Amino acid sequence: MSKLGTLGARLHRGEVGYDFVGKRKIWYGVSILITITAILALAVQGLNMGIEFKGGAVFTTPKNTPVSVAQATEDAESASGHDAIVQQxxxxxxxxxxxxxxxxxxxxxxxxxxxDMNIAVDSINAELVGPSWGKQIATKAWTGLAIFMVLVVIYLAIAFEWRMAVAALVALIHDITITVGIYALVGFEVTPGTVIGLLTILGYSLYDTVVVFDSLKEQTKGITKQTRWTYSEIANRSINSTLVRSINTTVVALLPVAGLLFIGGGFLGAGMLNDISLSLFVGLAAGAYSSIFIATPLVADLKEREPAMKALKKRVLAKRASAAAKGESADVDPAEAVEDAVPAAVVGQRGRRGRSTDGRR
Structure with a gap:
């Protein structure tokens, strides 16, 4: 843990780092491949919609029913003439x-x-759900999701800028598509709990994205007044500086969800927990991935199209080429480079370490 903390501090100071933004085409390709797979799964297999959405009946037998799942499935299908889903x-x-x-x-x-099960009729609890009610639930779920997306875009456009709002929206759609595609692949039932899980993971995904965006916003203040770093390079630094924080929050959130999914749903047979725990587990992992590999690199792509950022990149490259021609080192101290790109308040104590009492560095 101490090594992880040391690595986090070095990432934050810019002493080490990984070029996430520079290799964004690789991440885009991986995301497109996963998204296509999810869409194909939806088109071929479709979603296993629960009774709440398609209508039907739910029968719950008393405790310790002496009938196996296979036998109960056979009895239910024989009595109804329809496919039955049985969970213990x-x-x-x-x-x-x-x-x-x-x-x-x-x-x-x-x-x-x-x-067939040799139990009393009154001991079986029956719940009937009409198809019209299920359609209302589905409509409300899609409406809630659409309202959430609109509010997210408006907030990010006001708090940051429209490019970050677009990147966050793309990341959220990416997370939803992957999660829903996994549901189609594994055949888990889609219930109102699944919808709640989807809305929850969107919040987690957005949290990680906003953390990186906030760091990027602070570090790019006055970016055109310096000639050491391009926008993409500072965006990459923002990802690295918040990387350990994102990993820690994601792992801490995944552990209890994994307990619900694998222990509660697998070993204890609590099938109702699977509806929400699978969406949370897949969504949290996809959200952490999209925050690092999709959202911020996409912002950098959009920003680099601006005339001001294009001009800045030309100045930075020209300065580095001139330094290389003179035989000078183009490498700079990461802390000093950030001082040129961001206000002193952002640099904090690190920005004052190299100064003597008379103001000279």
């Missing part, structure tokens, strides 16, 4: 979902299930 819960009860049933059909299926 932690207390030994069974949750049986059957779509496209009306009230009369649900009562008949309930009676047949009780007879």
């Amino acid at each position: 819960l932690g207390d030994g009860s069974l949750r049986i979902q059957i779509g496209d049933l009306d009230t009369k059909q649900a009562d008949r299926v309930k009676a047949e299930l009780a007879q």
Whole structure:
């Protein structure tokens, strides 16, 4: 842990770093490949929509039901004539979902299930969900997601600038697409809990992105007044300076979610937890990736198209070429380079270490 802390301090000071922005084409290619795979999974397999969205009936048997999942599935499909999804819960009860049933059909299926399983009819809890109600839930979910996206873009455009708002929106769409694609691949059921998980991971993804954007905004103040660093190089420094923080927050958030997904859903048989825990687990990982490899490099791409940034890049390259021609070293101290690019308040104590009492460096 001490080595990780030392690495974080060195990354923050700019003593070491990885060229994330310089290799952005690689990350773009990886993201496009993953996104295409997710879209193909959605097109081929589709989503396993829950009863809440497509309508149907949910039957819950009493605790410690002496029937296996396979046998219960066979009994449910035989009684209803439709495909059934059976989950064994932690207390030994069974949750049986059957779509496209009306009230009369649900009562008949309930009676047949009780007879096949040799349990009392009254001990089976039946819940009926109409397809119209499911459509309302789906509409409200998409509406909430759209409102969230609009508010995010407006806030980032006001707090930072429109280019950062566009980059954050692209990163959020990237995270949603990957998460939904994973649901299509593994066949997990999509329920209202899944929607809650999606909205939650968007907040986490946005948090990491805003942290990097805030650092970038501070470090690029007065950037055109110096000739040592281009916008992309300072953007890369912003990623490195917040890298360890992003990793730490993501790992800390993933640990309890992994407990829900692998221990709660896998070993304890708590199937209801899978709906929200999978979306959280995949979304948190995708959000951390997009904040580092997508959002900030995309901002750098958009900013480098500005005439002022193009002119700055030409001046920086010309100065480095001139120094190389004279045999001088083009390398500079990272702390001094940041002092030229950002206000003294951002540099803090580090910006005053090289000064003597009479003001000379």
